[in-house]
Amino acid sequence: MQIVSCNTHNISVLLKTIGWENGKAHLDAGRFVCMRRANDVSDSKDFIASPEAGKHDDPEFGTHHARDAYHLFQTLGEKLNLFSSAIKINTQYMHTLWFDLELGYDITAEEVKSRIRANTRIAVTERRSVNQIFSFGRDHGYFGRIFSQTVIPLSTVTVPQPRKVVGFCYTPQDGNSLLSSVAATLKVLEPSKLEERLDVLRPYIFREI
Numbered sequence: 001m002q003i004v005s006c007n008t009h010n011i012s013v014l015l016k017t018i019g020w021e022n023g024k025a026h027l028d029a030g031r032f033v034c035m036r037r038a039n040d041v042s043d044s045k046d047f048i049a050s051p052e053a054g055k056h057d058d059p060e061f062g063t064h065h066a067r068d069a070y071h072l073f074q075t076l077g078e079k080l081n082l083f084s085s086a087i088k089i090n091t092q093y094m095h096t097l098w099f100d101l102e103l104g105y106d107i108t109a110e111e112v113k114s115r116i117r118a119n120t121r122i123a124v125t126e127r128r129s130v131n132q133i134f135s136f137g138r139d140h141g142y143f144g145r146i147f148s149q150t151v152i153p154l155s156t157v158t159v160p161q162p163r164k165v166v167g168f169c170y171t172p173q174d175g176n177s178l179l180s181s182v183a184a185t186l187k188v189l190e191p192s193k194l195e196e197r198l199d200v201l202r203p204y205i206f207r208e209i
Contacts, residue, residue, distance in 0.1 A: 007095055009171070017115050030102070035095065036089070040092065049090060051088065062086075091130065116154070123206040145204065
């Protein structure tokens with residue numbers, strides 16, 4: 001069992017929420033730019049003074065984020081057209097993700113936002129500043145953690161064409177990967193009580209920030 005990275009969690013929940021219909025993927029292509037924080041707020045070294053572009057080490061997927069998402073959905077019988085790029089920026093707050101999804105069906109901006117709001121593992125926000133979102137997690141999260149899969153400023157989501165969805169979202173540090181790690185462990189230890197035992201963490205899977 002493999003728990004994917006925090007940015008791959010973010011990519012995956014976008015794909016499943018926006019690019020899925022009737023239990024199947026209807027996605028022509030997914031393009032992502034992962035703007036990664038330089039280091040954690042607890043780190044005292046390796047900070048960078050300016051943005052640092054990442055290499056496309058994978059000729060098919062660009063970076064491991066799209067590759068890992070591809071293999072994740074392959075376990076569901078889906079083979080998706082995904083590509084990701086990464087750049088490290090001089091902040092310690094949160095990763096930022098830009099997404100461009102080409103769907104296999106027409107959709108409106110309101111329909112996209114309705115799907116996002118309906119997903120209980122996604123936090124929506126009217127805030128576009130990372131420091132405000134990070135501060136909310138520090139003040140209200142479990143040891144400062146936001147366990148939501150992603151945080152989406154709804155004002156950034158747009159549909160420039162009937163089958164194209166573009167927007168920004170923020171990755172809640174490694175909170176989403178930690179939640180999956182806990183869930184995976186509980187599934188191995190006592191599958192019948194998985195949902196019940198996760199209840200203690202649900203207050204930190206925020207619906208709105």
